[in-house]
Amino acid sequence: MGNSYFIGDVHGHLDKLIALLRNVQLVDEKLRWIGQEATLCFMGDFVDRGPDGIGVIDFVMGLQREAADAGGRVLAVMGNHDLILVAVRFFPQALLAYDGSTFLTNWRRNGGITSDLERLNSSHVEWLLELPAMLKLGKLLVVHADAWFYTRYGRTIDEVNYVFRQLFEDKDTDGLDRLLEDFAERFTFRDFTKATEFMQRYGDTRTRQIIHGHTPITKLSGQPSEKITTPYVYAEGLCINIDGGMYLGSPGFVYRPE
Numbered sequence: 509m510g511n512s513y514f515i516g517d518v519h520g521h522l523d524k525l526i527a528l529l530r531n532v533q534l535v536d537e538k539l540r541w542i543g544q545e546a547t548l549c550f551m552g553d554f555v556d557r558g559p560d561g562i563g564v565i566d567f568v569m570g571l572q573r574e575a576a577d578a579g580g581r582v583l584a585v586m587g588n589h590d591l592i593l594v595a596v597r598f599f600p601q602a603l604l605a606y607d608g609s610t611f612l613t614n615w616r617r618n619g620g621i622t623s624d625l626e627r628l629n630s631s632h633v634e635w636l637l638e639l640p641a642m643l644k645l646g647k648l649l650v651v652h653a654d655a656w657f658y659t660r661y662g663r664t665i666d667e668v669n670y671v672f673r674q675l676f677e678d679k680d681t682d683g684l685d686r687l688l689e690d691f692a693e694r695f696t697f698r699d700f701t702k703a704t705e706f707m708q709r710y711g712d713t714r715t716r717q718i719i720h721g722h723t724p725i726t727k728l729s730g731q732p733s734e735k736i737t738t739p740y741v742y743a744e745g746l747c748i749n750i751d752g753g754m755y756l757g758s759p760g761f762v763y764r765p766e
Contacts, residue, residue: 512764528760552587562632566632587721588652592611641668641672648716694727697718719750
């Protein structure tokens with residue numbers, strides 16, 4: 509994997525993110541990229557539930573440009589909170605079949621921060637919509653959610669990524685509503701057989717583990733969030749959860765695969 513670093517769901521906690529990146533010397537005191545050719549990968553859910561989601565996006569977008577200039581990479585997958593923020597921007601009052609509410613109502617109910625929506629601009633939207641639903645990085649299959657529903661959107665990574673983007677292109681509010689409801693699924697990968705099948709479906713001969721966020725580790729381990737500073741490895745070592753739960757009080761952590 510070389511110099512690869514992974515960070516779970518940030519949820520607007522810019523100060524925590526900065527502290528983590530400075531601690532592993534990926535940014536300097538002026539918040540500039542100093543990671544050289546390293547790869548930094550985020551699990552999505554940059555926004556909601558925390559004070560400065562747009563600040564997080566601006567920071568990560570800037571790091572992505574600086575890392576590319578230095579020969580490094582900053583990558584991310586799309587989280588459900590990122591997705592609904594864009595849906596609210598485009599279709600705030602669309603009536604949703606699932607419960608008759610709107611994207612705006614659901615977003616507020618799930619931790620939406622008004623200042624994020626007010627500050628969201630076209631460059632943020634464009635960047636978020638380019639995020640893949642999943643990707644492969646070395647021996648890891650990277651996906652936001654520990655959930656089986658991705659299999660309903662495509663047989664390959666490229667197909668799933670295409671369908672996620674196409675829902676916005678087609679202004680398919682019913683499809684977006686279904687997708688956001690699908691993200692309510694969790695814990696699928698506790699079933700070793702399911703996790704293995706998922707990895708084999710979307711991985712390749714090099715893929716050895718699934719890494720994800722979405723479900724705060726406390727919901728799997730029972731450990732208090734404020735004490736969570738390391739990944740949760742489960743399913744006989746097949747899966748790595750790196751959502752420490754920053755919005756629940758965890759300081760967060762950076763995971764470096766061996």
